[in-house]
Amino acid sequence: xxxxxxxxxxxxxxxxxxxxxxxxxxxxxxxxxxxxxxxxxxxxxxxxxxxxxxxxxxxxxxxxxxxxxxxxxxxxxxxxxxxxxxxxxxxxxxxxxxxxxxxxxxxxxxxxxxxxxxxxxxxxxxxxxxxxxxxxxxxxxxxxxxxxxxxxxxxxxxxxxxxxxxxxxxxxxxxxxxxxxxxxxxxxxxxxxxxxxxxxxxxxxxxxxxxxxxxxxxxxxxxxxxxxxxxxxxxxxxxxxxxxxxxxxxxxx
Amino acid sequence: xxxxxxxxxxxxxxxxxxxxxxxxxxxxxxxxxxxxxxxxxxxxxxxxxxxxxxxxxxxxxxxxxxxxxxxxxxxxxxxxxxxxxxxxxxxxxxxxxxxxxxxxx
Numbered sequence: 001x002x003x004x005x006x007x008x009x010x011x012x013x014x015x016x017x018x019x020x021x022x023x024x025x026x027x028x029x030x031x032x033x034x035x036x037x038x039x040x041x042x043x044x045x046x047x048x049x050x051x052x053x054x055x056x057x058x059x060x061x062x063x064x065x066x067x068x069x070x071x072x073x074x075x076x077x078x079x080x081x082x083x084x085x086x087x088x089x090x091x092x093x094x095x096x097x098x099x100x101x102x103x104x105x106x107x108x109x110x111x112x113x114x115x116x117x118x119x120x121x122x123x124x125x126x127x128x129x130x131x132x133x134x135x136x137x138x139x140x141x142x143x144x145x146x147x148x149x150x151x152x153x154x155x156x157x158x159x160x161x162x163x164x165x166x167x168x169x170x171x172x173x174x175x176x177x178x179x180x181x182x183x184x185x186x187x188x189x190x191x192x193x194x195x196x197x198x199x200x201x202x203x204x205x206x207x208x209x210x211x212x213x214x215x216x217x218x219x220x221x222x223x224x225x226x227x228x229x230x231x232x233x234x235x236x237x238x239x240x241x242x243x244x245x246x247x248x249x250x251x252x253x
Numbered sequence: 254x255x256x257x258x259x260x261x262x263x264x265x266x267x268x269x270x271x272x273x274x275x276x277x278x279x280x281x282x283x284x285x286x287x288x289x290x291x292x293x294x295x296x297x298x299x300x301x302x303x304x305x306x307x308x309x310x311x312x313x314x315x316x317x318x319x320x321x322x323x324x325x326x327x328x329x330x331x332x333x334x335x336x337x338x339x340x341x342x343x344x345x346x347x348x349x350x351x352x353x354x355x356x357x358x
Contacts, residue, residue: 013275013276013279013285014276014279014280014283049272049273049275051276065273065276106276107276109275109276109279109285109287110272110275110285110287110303111275111285111287111288112271112272112287112288112301112302112303113272113287113303224267224268224269245303246270246303246304247270247272247303248268248269248270248272249269250267250268250269250273250309
């Protein structure tokens with residue numbers, strides 16, 4: 001059977017497939033990366049997501065969407081799941097789901113909130129909490145493709161313990177040429193941090209972002225409140241709204 | 254991620270966006286429509302499906318115009334069928350690849 005050459009096109013992303021967990025990695029005390037083996041995976045673009053479906057013995061199904069975290073890598077698909085208190089799906093995926101166990105996955109889906117590794121325009125990534133996941137796929141894909149587009153990532157978290165991919169981001173800050181990473185801490189700052197905790201604001205985007213004259217493509221991802229605030233700041237600073245792409249994560253767990 | 258203790262329906266920001274319609278609408282359209290541009294029947298402004306406000310506190314998925322909040326799309330999925338209400342959408346402009354594939358028989 002011919003695989004589609006273009007990720008997400010036609011039926012490749014529309015059928016449910018069974019896949020199994022190969023490895024689980026703790027990112028924080030409450031977030032876990034799932035490394036899934038998905039036979040026949042057609043590839044994906046960074047920014048795309050999958051729908052995951054769990055079926056209980058009595059036939060009850062629950063479905064959630066998760067952003068793909070990794071760059072294209074054969075049949076491997078990585079998702080980073082945040083445990084939400086009383087979240088029936090997230091609690092299962094973070095605490096219970098074990099290596100070798102099956103789940104159903106549909107994807108890749110989503111053609112709007114994507115970055116193509118052939119693009120050369122500057123990119124500004126704004127991550128709120130778990131919104132880092134699809135943006136990390138973009139950072140990883142950029143490196144994997146040898147792409148030199150200037151990337152700036154601004155990552156807002158509550159505390160330093162909430163940072164996903166912390167060690168990898170430190171390494172990429174050193175080694176990925178043309179990538180800058182800054183952090184905004186909203187509740188507790190790291191030892192030695194000169195500023196008090198604060199929410200992302202206009203001065204931060206002015207300093208750590210790209211000037212609108214550079215015509216960057218902006219990707220904003222996180223809880224709805226974060227996305228609304230940041231989008232408004234970007235447009236207020238003069239960024240072209242057509243170059244601001246957003247993905248809002250919901251409170252469902 | 255923020256976890257509210259209030260009922261979701263009462264929370265003003267309890268919406269996500271049309272990015273998550275990619276899978277459910279993909280079943281109906283057999284392609285990704287999140288990049289399709291919809292024109293609101295109420296205010297006539299346009300936005301990408303991905304930019305619609307998607308609410309979950311109703312049976313199925315409800316998408317609202319980000320400009321005027323009118324309902325532009327409803328999708329209910331049941332066993333063996335999907336029911337799509339587009340009365341709130343005047344038109345959908347769907348990007349398609351420029352070239353046709355030639356199918357050999």
